[in-house]
Amino acid sequence: MSYYGEPSLSKILIVRLSAAGDVIQTTPIARQIRRQHPDCHLAWVIERKALPGIAHNPHVDEIVTIDSPEPRAWLAAIRRLRKRFDIVVDAQCLLKSGLLTRLTAAPVRIGRQDARGGSRRCYTRLMPTHMNQTYISQQYLEQCADLGLDVDDYVPELHLAADDHQRAAALWQELGLEGRKPVVALIAFSAEPTREWSADRFAQVGDLLSERVGATCLVPGSKAEVSRAEALIARMQCRPRSLAGRTTLGEAAALLSRCDLAIGADTGLIHYSLALGVPLVCLLGPSPLRNGPKADTAVTLASPCKFRHCQPAEKCKRGEGRPCMDEITVEAVVEAAEALLARGRQPRGATQPPATRR
16 A cells, blocks of 8 residues: 555656656656556646657656746646646656646655755655666656655656657658668767767767778757767768758657667667667766666766766866766777677567676
8 A cells, every 4th residue: 555545646747847868767657657556647747848758658648748938838837737636746856846846736745855956845755865776767766665666667668659750761761771780879969068978989989880880870969969960970981871950859769769779978869769779878977877778788888986976067076078978988889889789679678787887
């Protein structure tokens, strides 16, 4: 029986507004709530920009979308959510998500002790936190311990629209990728620049994989990253295909699902890769070790650093830039990539990870 008693479990709301990777990391909560409490009404409130991560999630009964940063959009969401839910879980634990949680007026509002921005006062229950989980999704499952969720069921999931797959198939054909093996996605860009690896090193990796295993490289990116994608491609001897500015987030994910390997830092599309079962190499710099994707088909490369983890706005205690990213070598990335490509795509289901490499 739940800590809160069975009558309180009829209506549950997940608050995870953004960003793309964080939303995907939160999906195990929805899956476990559905498994443990199959008869509950489960809703999720999210910002429009991160919606592709859950738009077709079969475990969620209702999605409340905040369409813009304008106050009227937030007020509309609050009106729709207020006094409807028995339990609200704020997996984001920032001021904006905390205030939204508080304004639902739910009798049980679950946050965490590491909640930031003054949001701690918005919750009726603060769950303990620590940093030594296998994968970050376990933090959110532990936050819901009183709901009886299984913390070992932590691999995220992503369900895409048929239209996204159809558009991806057309682009795949247009780019001349049909029949090419292997296809490697170089996920070189991040919303947080301190997590990025250098463009020169990405170029070297792409060229070496093209030379050694005949890889064709894809460079995904947003409209704002078109020029950066072009600059990266100009550094390379092989002939990568650029997706920058040509896809929606859902279409990019559908294209990613067709790839044989993804290489990138701790950013949204790398966590999408894990959810889609795409073999991946994650280059982990200032983020906590738990942020590295964990599965039989995932390798996380991280340099040893006693100061990990760092907040994006912090100046590195070791000097200029991010030495922890610079210490991840081209050779290590190529070695990990070749090993994963030699194994090929594996069936989904196994979650026991290889050790994080340092």
